[in-house]
Amino acid sequence: MMVGRGEGQPAAGGPAHHIPVLLEEIVSALCVKEGGVYLDGTFGAGGYTSAILARGAEVIALDRDPEAIAGGQSLAAASGGRLRLVEGRFGELDAAALSLGVQGLDGIVLDIGVSSMQIDEAARGFSLRHDAPLDMRMEKKGRTAADILLEDDEETIANILFHYGEERASRRIARAIVADRPTAPYVSTLQLAEMIARVAPAKPGELTHPATRSFQALRIAVNDELGELARGLFAAEAMLAAQGRLVVVTFHSLEDRIVKQFFARRSGRGRAASRLLPGEPAPEAPTFVVTAGQPIVAGEPERFENPRSRSAKLRFGERTGAPARGPDVELLKLTRLPPSRRRRG
Missing domain, CATH: 3.40.50.150 (Vaccinia Virus protein VP39)
Structure with a gap:
């Protein structure tokens, strides 16, 4: 995004x-x-x-x-x-x-x-260009992206990646996350990005990093961005x-x-x-x-x-x-x- x-x-x-x-x-x-x-x-x-x-x-x-x-x-x-x-x-x-x-x-x-x-500030964990904690919280409250990957079940993680990120390899990525997390939970941006590039590599000619869609999906989930959008539209209607x-x-x-x-x-x-x-x-x-x-x-x-x-x-x-x-x-x-x-x- x-x-x-x-x-x-x-x-x-x-x-x-x-x-x-x-x-x-x-x-x-x-x-x-x-x-x-x-x-x-x-x-x-x-x-x-x-x-x-x-x-x-x-x-x-x-x-x-x-x-x-x-x-x-x-x-x-x-x-x-x-x-x-x-x-x-x-x-x-x-x-x-x-x-x-x-x-x-x-x-x-x-x-x-x-x-x-927020993207340009590496420590916030929004960008896969820098190694940083897998955070992604806009207001620094609530669950982080790392928390979602550690706590949610495989089906939920796959659903987040597919629906919010339109990631076709969502199940493959979710399976790898759940398989790895007992010994090596995903807590950093580059750690996650490198795994996604390995299990779901970019297709020939694809210009964006293969983890881009997954990062977008996690950020939307962490911040409830779509729910916030709907609430904002209803509130705007009431206040104009x-x-x-x-x-x-x-x-x-x-x-x-x-x-x-x-x-x-x-x-x-x-x-x-x-x-x-x-x-x-x-x-x-x-x-x-x-x-x-x-x-x-x-x-x-x-x-x-x-x-x-x-x-x-x-x-x-x-x-x-x-x-x-x-x-x-x-x-x-x-x-x-x-x-x-x-x-x-």
Whole structure:
């Protein structure tokens, strides 16, 4: 999974430079207005927040990573009170905004997945380019990736790798993990990456490391990223004012599917009332208007300058005045692991 949060300046936790993905497209989709109040649910290195502030708006910025919040203090200090930083998950953005006395936001932006600054900090264990503890926790709480590989059964590990990483050799990899762990449990990134390269080597012409999909899957599982995405979408629907904009950037097909389905279901792109069966209730009023021409992807110049933008997809919608619908059972099904079943590999 590619990543894209960050700004073209040194970020918290390291000297690397970061380029925000689809920056102009995001600002355009948000329709940022001077004096408006916006929420950046994935602050990262502050790229999107900085662009919103530059247009005279106020920003509430959330991040579940305490290092990102610490790194944003200088930007908050320079904002003249227009930036408020909150350590927390964007799935709870409604509670965060309400705690600050804010309701009826003019726009919300969510950049889904791990940030580039987290990838570049070797000790966090997100990257297979450096040897580090197999951690992958965004907020440094809860079970690590190493814990999952040590504690979960073979079927569950295989299911995680297959569903969240689309890894066709998931069973083979899970079998090796379970066979090795009594004497050599997987606790480091290179240890796991080298084993995967051995039992499921890259095919001729494949450019990515063979462990890339498995690392993505473990990170999604560790941080409940798909569940967090769904909760964030529901919370955003509840907090946006009429004509407020929700803008979401994803980097993976599972994420994009959830966002696409959310906007489709919330914009009334279903069966017309005239085609309903007798006695079937009429559809609820649309809570979003979604324009054609989506998803928006990076142009060739940006893809060349910033390889992390190549898999980015932007979708957005404008809030109507209809009441928020709350959690959607069908959408939540997309966030969960399906029942285990025999697969190739």
